[in-house]
Amino acid sequence: MHDDKLKISLARKILSISDSALLEKISALLDQPQESDTVAYSSSGAPLTLEAYNDMLAAAEKDLDEGRTLSTTEVRDNLKKWQESKK
Numbered sequence: 001m002h003d004d005k006l007k008i009s010l011a012r013k014i015l016s017i018s019d020s021a022l023l024e025k026i027s028a029l030l031d032q033p034q035e036s037d038t039v040a041y042s043s044s045g046a047p048l049t050l051e052a053y054n055d056m057l058a059a060a061e062k063d064l065d066e067g068r069t070l071s072t073t074e075v076r077d078n079l080k081k082w083q084e085s086k087k
Contacts, residue, residue: 017023033039038047063069
């Protein structure tokens with residue numbers, strides 16, 4: 001019940017605001033993704049939450065820092081092998 005009262009109180013306050021810059025800031029704050037929201041999809045199509053997406057980015061950065069990368073030639077060779085295996 002407390003949540004309902006809080007929502008009503010916030011709605012009343014927002015409705016009384018006439019400063020458009022403040023309203024835009026509130027809108028931007030409310031539009032920010034939540035940790036449980038789907039913000040991207042993996043290469044296999046699985047949904048990723050903001051937390052999972054950030055974890056994948058951190059892992060990719062660690063791979064770069066530790067030199068775990070492929071040259072363009074290696075990527076092309078791997079792609080050719082993959083394409084041949086799909087035939």
